[in-house]
Amino acid sequence: MASTQVNPTRMELTRLKKKLVTAVRGHKLLKDKRDELMRQFLDLIRENMELRLKVEEGIKAANANFVIAKASMSNESLHTALMVPKQGVYLEAGKKNVMSVDIPVFEYKTRTADENDIYSYGFAYTSSDLDGAVKSLADVLPDMLKLAEMEKACQLMAAEIEKTRRRVNALEHVIIPETQESIKYITMKLDENERSTQIRLMKVKDMMLEQAHNYSDKIQGYPVEIETVS
């Protein structure tokens, strides 16, 4: 259905044909991109889910440890113990290109050389439960950072897949059929014009011959002549 007005001209036809070729090629490429993105996404999201469950479990356990630690210490001494952190974590962020999606890659550095340098307090006035709690949280940290990287990648890829899928669908169900329809319309219109011109020419030729030779008179005279002969 030529819902949009198209000019039935040869120039328009050439333009539309070129557009169709581009659209078909774009459709194929985008479909490939979508399929590959989806494949990588499904792998990544499974890993993401596993890691998330692991991290949540770890944090939950650490939180429980902290509650126990808190129970055996006064609030003040706990706050004092944790007030000035000894360790610092910094991130070096790069990016990786996966099917034209930029996903972040984090590399973490600790301020002190020893990663386990996490106890910001002297051991004399704190409960030993706190040591365990801090340690359990520290153990989760690498996984937490990996989760941050992976979950972001998943979110970005999901957004990209959605966009690509829409483009593929728009090309497949709107742009390509519409262009084909327009091309068909123009071809038929041009053919019709050509036939119309042909017929007009034939008619004009007839009329001109008629004028030059007066066929109709002769044809009218013919049967009379034949009659006389027989």
Added chain:
Amino acid sequence: MYKIAVLGPYDSIYGFSTLGLDIIPVQDAKTGAETLRKVADSAYAVIYITEGLAAELADEIEKYKEKMMPSIILIPGISGNTGAGVENVKKCVEKAVGSDIIFGEK
């Protein structure tokens, strides 16, 4: 050089300070939205946020989903796991595939 922040009620996040993450205690959603915006615009690449707080700041968090930085990650708070983090991963699948075909049956 980027830093890591942890947002949430103080009781849920104080432990992270020992690891060298910046803890930013937030009590209610109103100040939370502002704090989150401020933190997200400065040099933080990863922001951990407790599920309870995140539920109230869903709109704010949504804005950062399609940006490369920062990465906002939900973590369970001291009151327990609400399942919002897992729900987010499922939503991600739904967004990409159209329906949750991987974790749906669980």
